[in-house]
Amino acid sequence: MAANPLLGTKPAVLDVEAVRRDFPILATSVHGRPLTYLDSAASSQRALPVIRAVESYETHSHANVHRGVHALSQAATAAFEGARERVRRFINAASVKEIIFVRGTTEGINLVCEQTGASLRVARINRRGEVPFEEFQRQLGPRTRLVAFAHISNALGTVLPVKRMIEAAHAHGAVALIDGAQAVPHSQVDVRALGADFYTFSGHKMYAPTGIGVLYGREELLAAMPPWQGGGDMILTVSFEKTTYNELPAKFEAGTPNISGAVGLAAAMDYLEGLGIEAIAAHEQRLLELATAELARMPEIEIVGTAAHKAAVLSFTMKGVHAHDLGTILDAEGVAVRTGHHCAMPVMTFFGLPATARASFACYNTEEDVAQLTSALKRAHEVFG
Numbered sequence: 001m002a003a004n005p006l007l008g009t010k011p012a013v014l015d016v017e018a019v020r021r022d023f024p025i026l027a028t029s030v031h032g033r034p035l036t037y038l039d040s041a042a043s044s045q046r047a048l049p050v051i052r053a054v055e056s057y058e059t060h061s062h063a064n065v066h067r068g069v070h071a072l073s074q075a076a077t078a079a080f081e082g083a084r085e086r087v088r089r090f091i092n093a094a095s096v097k098e099i100i101f102v103r104g105t106t107e108g109i110n111l112v113c114e115q116t117g118a119s120l121r122v123a124r125i126n127r128r129g130e131v132p133f134e135e136f137q138r139q140l141g142p143r144t145r146l147v148a149f150a151h152i153s154n155a156l157g158t159v160l161p162v163k164r165m166i167e168a169a170h171a172h173g174a175v176a177l178i179d180g181a182q183a184v185p186h187s188q189v190d191v192r193a194l195g196a197d198f199y200t201f202s203g204h205k206m207y208a209p210t211g212i213g214v215l216y217g218r219e220e221l222l223a224a225m226p227p228w229q230g231g232g233d234m235i236l237t238v239s240f241e242k243t244t245y246n247e248l249p250a251k252f253e254a255g256t257p258n259i260s261g262a263v264g265l266a267a268a269m270d271y272l273e274g275l276g277i278e279a280i281a282a283h284e285q286r287l288l289e290l291a292t293a294e295l296a297r298m299p300e301i302e303i304v305g306t307a308a309h310k311a312a313v314l315s316f317t318m319k320g321v322h323a324h325d326l327g328t329i330l331d332a333e334g335v336a337v338r339t340g341h342h343c344a345m346p347v348m349t350f351f352g353l354p355a356t357a358r359a360s361f362a363c364y365n366t367e368e369d370v371a372q373l374t375s376a377l378k379r380a381h382e383v384f385g
């Protein structure tokens, strides 16, 4: 596996035992076994500072935002808008007007793609699970309006050459929408350095609560787009004759937002940066390489997705065993992995597979977790072999 382009040059060390103490759920037993949680790509666990920030907000500061002059409403508004500024800083957006709070990546993508009536052209992947760049480039043309892709594939772990792909999109006059759901917990994302037009991600995959996420959009693009939902906060004035829409970002945030979620998201960003995103990425990369080497030694296992640049995700199958049956045996051993098509059915079809099992790594995983996965796989092989 080649060096991870997400990693910089800083020496990176993570005190994993200390990190694990921040995640009380990891002490859970499952079927009488210690939990080995390898499903963070689906949803990561919450860090105590995140849980405490949400609790503190709910206990001391909650009221509705933006519409009140009373003290609690002002406190809630300050917390919510403070979280927006925290997000801006985290991804280095130029302005808080470019930070739209959404429920998650799904909603972020829908908000942008609702605006198009485009026909779809699909970029090809190769057997390693990479997008061959020259071929991708040839698919772009003068009629290409929007190029949409994941920063890191959730099904295969491939890290895409995002900056080059964005530049190629721009060279054809298209805008680029990047799904950063799997990237933000594992890499430093700078939307301006990348040149992203739209970039979206979910809180719950980066140690924050569910139901909160972000759509970043360049201000001039968001300003030119119509609102996508009607309701409180997105309207400036309304009469039966004429409605005028609110400024950015409120134009895209109809109704009462997920205030405590935004507070939790901001706390998760503090937490991630406190650990050091490069340190996290280096740690996860070591685990990914260890697990890849262990599974490669097992003849009954086939690793799916062998890109030169991968992050935090290891998809695989066991010969003659359906992924769901495999997942059930692993669960009985206390090992939580995801099984299925990972919302990426065309990718599964390409590999001729109905499903894979997927182990994914986060800041709190250890070499012991990899050892547990390997021994649970051996056990599954005994059961089905």
Ligand SMILES: Cc1ncc(COP(=O)(O)O)c(C=O)c1O
Binding pocket: 041, 042, 103, 104, 105, 106, 107, 150, 152, 153, 154, 179, 181, 182, 202
């Ligand atoms: C790459 C990617 N995009 C989008 C999503 C959907 O995210 P959410 O369910 O938080 O909207 C996921 C979730 O698994 C994902 O991994």
